[in-house]
Amino acid sequence: MAGREKGLFEKLNEKISCVQVLNAMVFLAFMVNYMLRVNLTIAIVDMIQINETTDNSTTIDEPKFSWNTYQKNLILGCFFWGYVLTELPGGRMSEVFGPRRVYGYSMLIASLVTFFTPYAALNFDYMGVIVLRVIVGFMLGVTFPAMQPIASKWIPPKDRTKFVSNMMASSLGAAVTLPVCGYLISSYGWQSVFYVTGVLGTILAVSWFLFVYDTPSQHPRITREEREYLEKEIGASSKVRKAPKVPWGALLTSMPVWAIVVTHACSVFCYFTFLNQMPTYMKRVLGTDIKKNGILSSFPYIGKYAMALITSYIADYIRARGKLSTTLVRKCFTTFAVGLPGLLMVAQVYLGDSTFWTVSIFTFALTLNGAVTAGYLGNGLDIAPNYSGTIFGIANTFSSMGGFLSTYVVADITFQNETYERFQIVFWILAVTYFFGCLMYLLFGTGELLEWNSVEENKTRDVEMIEKQPLKNDTINEKL
Numbered sequence: 001m002a003g004r005e006k007g008l009f010e011k012l013n014e015k016i017s018c019v020q021v022l023n024a025m026v027f028l029a030f031m032v033n034y035m036l037r038v039n040l041t042i043a044i045v046d047m048i049q050i051n052e053t054t055d056n057s058t059t060i061d062e063p064k065f066s067w068n069t070y071q072k073n074l075i076l077g078c079f080f081w082g083y084v085l086t087e088l089p090g091g092r093m094s095e096v097f098g099p100r101r102v103y104g105y106s107m108l109i110a111s112l113v114t115f116f117t118p119y120a121a122l123n124f125d126y127m128g129v130i131v132l133r134v135i136v137g138f139m140l141g142v143t144f145p146a147m148q149p150i151a152s153k154w155i156p157p158k159d160r161t162k163f164v165s166n167m168m169a170s171s172l173g174a175a176v177t178l179p180v181c182g183y184l185i186s187s188y189g190w191q192s193v194f195y196v197t198g199v200l201g202t203i204l205a206v207s208w209f210l211f212v213y214d215t216p217s218q219h220p221r222i223t224r225e226e227r228e229y230l231e232k233e234i235g236a237s238s239k240v241r242k243a244p245k246v247p248w249g250a251l252l253t254s255m256p257v258w259a260i261v262v263t264h265a266c267s268v269f270c271y272f273t274f275l276n277q278m279p280t281y282m283k284r285v286l287g288t289d290i291k292k293n294g295i296l297s298s299f300p301y302i303g304k305y306a307m308a309l310i311t312s313y314i315a316d317y318i319r320a321r322g323k324l325s326t327t328l329v330r331k332c333f334t335t336f337a338v339g340l341p342g343l344l345m346v347a348q349v350y351l352g353d354s355t356f357w358t359v360s361i362f363t364f365a366l367t368l369n370g371a372v373t374a375g376y377l378g379n380g381l382d383i384a385p386n387y388s389g390t391i392f393g394i395a396n397t398f399s400s401m402g403g404f405l406s407t408y409v410v411a412d413i414t415f416q417n418e419t420y421e422r423f424q425i426v427f428w429i430l431a432v433t434y435f436f437g438c439l440m441y442l443l444f445g446t447g448e449l450l451e452w453n454s455v456e457e458n459k460t461r462d463v464e465m466i467e468k469q470p471l472k473n474d475t476i477n478e479k480l
Contacts, residue, residue: 018222025211026166032204034173035197036114042181042279043193062189069415071126076276077407078130082138084400090142091393098214099146110139111201118191144396148388153215156233158320161312164378168308175301250452256383259444263376264395266437269402270430284418286355303367315374326447334375334441341365342434348427353420384453
């Protein structure tokens with residue numbers, strides 16, 4: 001009797017692995033994640049009524065608001081009030097309950113809340129927007145830490161840097177969102193920004209539940225060959241097991257952990273300053289219109305994602321062949337990603353009154369910063385994969401504080417005086433912050449597995465213990 005003809009999904013499943021689907025979903029997830037985060041940074045430029053008779057940024061007749069500089073920056077910064085509260089719990093929740101539910105539900109709620117932002121603004125003024133943005137921040141706070149646990153269960157060690165680069169799709173999300181929002185505002189008004197991004201986020205959340213699972217053994221569509229390969233390459237971490245207790249004393253007194261935390265906080269402080277303030281700087285200081293503003297503001301984020309992708313492949317290539325130790329690889333790329341942008345901020349101090357030089361410098365600085373994926377960003381998976389979500393949660397907690405602090409710093413420096421001279425002070429602050437983060441990682445960062453990563457439930461020598469040595473394919477295969 002002839003065998004049963006395979007259906008469409010079965011044929012696709014043979015050609016497209018579950019890991020490939022996971023990579024695609026994480027890529028899309030972080031693009032949409034940042035759409036929900038940055039939509040307000042350009043929409044608020046058009047939401048505020050300014051007393052300029054020559055302002056033709058939009059032809060749409062819709063309500064505007066008389067928010068001053070402090071109120072505007074309060075709206076931009078309040079996202080971090082909620083964000084900072086869920087970073088650490090989010091990392092631990094993903095280790096205990098699994099990132100599928102943690103990430104999926106947070107994205108769904110954040111998307112629905114985003115959809116109602118215009119209603120809140122029109123009926124409750126800036127306080128209504130603040131309340132909803134705090135909720136969005138609270139929900140999205142768990143998303144970045146959730147990726148580390150999913151990498152520890154799905155991605156072989158030699159490929160983890162490339163997987164982490166998918167998180168940099170957030171930059172691509174910002175790059176797409178800024179010009180698209182500029183077009184939406186000029187064509188349909190600022191309210192359309194929140195409706196469009198809210199719907200896209202909802203679609204992404206539903207798709208996440210359909211295609212993403214916490215471990216290979218839980219995936220209903222995975223082939224036996226792929227599941228066995230992943231379990232062999234990753235070891236016990238790829239299987240469902242009770243999350244080990246966190247050795248808080250060892251973790252919180254570990255200088256390699258604090259090297260990640262401090263460097264990440266410094267890098268993200270600068271990144272969020274770019275993200276929140278660049279549209280305003282382009283509008284108020286350089287005088288670009290809303291459409292051109294969105295396009296020019298997007299350039300740095302395209303470069304950042306491209307650099308993240310390129311350097312992640314280079315880093316994994318070097319590590320897989322044992323040409324350099326993981327420690328040296330992480331430190332080299334972190335210096336490239338965090339140290340060099342500091343120098344560029346010094347250049348911005350002197351050249352920032354030019355649109356050409358501003359766009360060029362910021363594009364180059366954020367492009368270089370994309371190399372963090374090959375540097376410190378995936379370092380938690382090197383030193384303590386069992387607690388990578390917790391480590392990243394701590395790091396993002398401090399970076400979120402920095403993101404919130406940056407809005408207050410800029411508001412205080414530029415209050416009723418949004419000029420190039422005042423922003424020069426901001427650029428000096430960014431330069432010093434970048435230099436400090438780079439120095440911290442050079443002094444205390446490492447790529448070696450830390451002893452306290454071992455847990456009582458797993459006494460065998462799995463692949464995580466092999467990661468103490470520079471990663472080599474042949475070494476892994478011999479010891480598994």
